[in-house]
Amino acid sequence: MLRLSKLTDYAVVVLVRLSGMEGVQTSPGIAAATGIPEPTVAKVLKTLAASDLVSSQRGAKGGYRLNRKLSAIPIADVIAAVDGPIALTACVEGSTSECESQGLCPMRGRWDPVNDAIHSALSSITLADMQAAPLPAFRIHSSSMTRPQAVLQTAAE
Amino acid sequence: MLRLSKLTDYAVVVLVRLSGMEGVQTSPGIAAATGIPEPTVAKVLKTLAASDLVSSQRGAKGGYRLNRKLSAIPIADVIAAVDGPIALTACVEGSTSECESQGLCPMRGRWDPVNDAIHSALSSITLADMQAAPLPAFRIHSSSMTRPQAVLQTAAE
DNA sequence: CCAATCAGGACTACCCCAGTCCGGATAATC
DNA sequence: GATTATCCGGACTGGGGTAGTCCTGATTGG
Known part of the structure; x- marks a missing residue:
């Protein structure tokens, strides 16, 4: 299904919020x-900090x-x-010649064009694009909501 | 990691073989x-047959x-x-308004451009491209191999 | 010195995929 | 018509990975 982890979802939300x-x-x-x-937010932020997408300030009055x-x-x-690195198959990602069945695996390099295509597709879309995205004509209803909603309604808070 | 299932890998191998x-x-x-x-091959083929990528002939002398x-x-x-359908997030795939936190989820439609980009990228690459792919100058060594190797060496058997 | 905050890891529960197996249906062959 | 080879469809199980939590330590402002 080509799904990406929910954490990535959260990361986008957090970054836009930041x-x-x-x-x-x-x-x-x-x-x-x-x-x-x-805890999940903290985890995501730590990960993002490790990749230099965000900076962290420690101590009291600290934050991201x-x-x-x-x-x-x-x-x-x-x-x-x-x-982690964007690669569709386990074969591709780094572990060269670590394929379980070297002779059998006909994939060696064959998914590369696919990976490249996906990588360039994902590189051409920025968070700004996603922030300003289609955003259907739907509004957040505060009814039946107990938690502190309002994540990012079109970034204009 | 954006990985796709190993079954897809197999499917490509099987299709090229076919x-x-x-x-x-x-x-x-x-x-x-x-x-x-x-059994895995059978499973893959059944799946592919369900999607009309291959035809099946039942009975003796049958096959795909x-x-x-x-x-x-x-x-x-x-x-x-x-x-299954190519979609990066669970939100997107069908289950409309089934998102656990409707008001909170800012993703509704926001991943769409990403999905579209990936979908078009994947649609522009055919199995023929992958078959005739880079294919590094490496040859299958029958040494230290016990299983029936030779999957598809450049499709010329 | 105390409180707030990040850092980094370990840990657990759950879900989904991978792979197998079984009984049934279909069709060619003898 | 019986037999055999093959596909069909589902159920079943084990392993791996993700989601989420928690704990201990380091840093910094009041």
């Missing part, structure tokens, strides 16, 4: 604003801050940061 | 030729046959047949 504010933001704060569980503008972050970077 | 022969081929035969376990030429089969079709 872009909306000026100073640093704490993970509890982001968790409250997005509705994503606090976006390093680049959304328009400078291709979605491929986010996926790579959270889900 | 393209090399004229008449129908049995799943045991393909299993022997490709080194893929027999390719419906279109490799050049007419985009890899997207194979992925869709084996792994």
